[in-house]
């Protein structure tokens with residue numbers, strides 16, 4: 001079994017906190033303004049816990065309207081590309097994100113993607129069979145535990161335990177891991193917020209960032225995320241990029257805000273700084 005997405009090292013972090021009433025911390029605002037001056041930027045965003053507040057039912061999650069508005073503004077600006085980078089599968093993002101067809105998407109933690117015409121490979125018959133066996137095994141385990149349930153995905157499956165009796169979660173996870181060790185040890189494992197996932201691919205959000213960087217030719221990348229698997233994306237950032245951790249927890253991102261509401265403020269500030277740059281450029285060109 002390959003474990004991915006864990007063990008982020010402690011970074012030197014700039015404690016840029018946001019008080020929604022007071023606006024952005026000046027350090028964060030200045031860093032955003034500098035970032036916005038790059039010739040061509042990619043704004044890559046995690047979905048759950050970053051654009052959309054965490055809720056009990058994953059299909060009820062929605063990006064905050066303020067974030068969606070800032071994204072729409074960013075997408076209208078020259079040399080500015082927006083992408084979603086999520087653990088969800090493509091179909092789920094299409095169902096939840098307005099106008100997802102016009103946006104670049106990396107889904108299934110880097111395993112699926114849609115970059116314009118390039119929709120990535122479909123799983124083979126053999127891969128589908130591996131996923132089906134996994135889903136069955138996880139569903140057998142979850143069946144005995146009230147509140148636990150399984151989310152099947154094209155490349156794997158996730159066991160959700162947000163609503164389960166927490167005392168029964170370690171045994172459920174233990175049984176899932178034991179099945180994987182015994183039956184398909186090449187599956188990769190990821191942990192997240194009340195979720196344990198297995199996938200036939202070991203791709204990470206870091207691979208997703210590299211793919212997006214190459215596809216867009218961006219000079220600098222902004223990434224915001226809240227969970228353990230987002231650390232793979234932060235690890236793929238380079239000098240001059242911008243990493244924003246949303247919420248508590250160890251991170252290698254350089255900047256941090258308290259939650260999705262504050263992410264919306266950051267996106268709005270980035271859109272404004274980017275629009276100002278575009279305007280200044282039209283005046284000086």
Ligand SMILES: O=P(O)(O)OC[C@H]1O[C@H](O[C@H]2O[C@H](CO)[C@@H](O)[C@H](O)[C@H]2O)[C@H](O)[C@@H](O)[C@@H]1O
Nearest residue numbers: 047048054055056058086087088162193194195
């Ligand atoms: O990479 P992300 O966009 O953050 O997706 C990670 C997982 O998000 C979803 O689960 C999480 O959000 C749910 C809705 O708020 C919540 O109920 C659940 O407890 C969280 O783990 C999604 O269902 C998973 O497939 C994603 O991998």
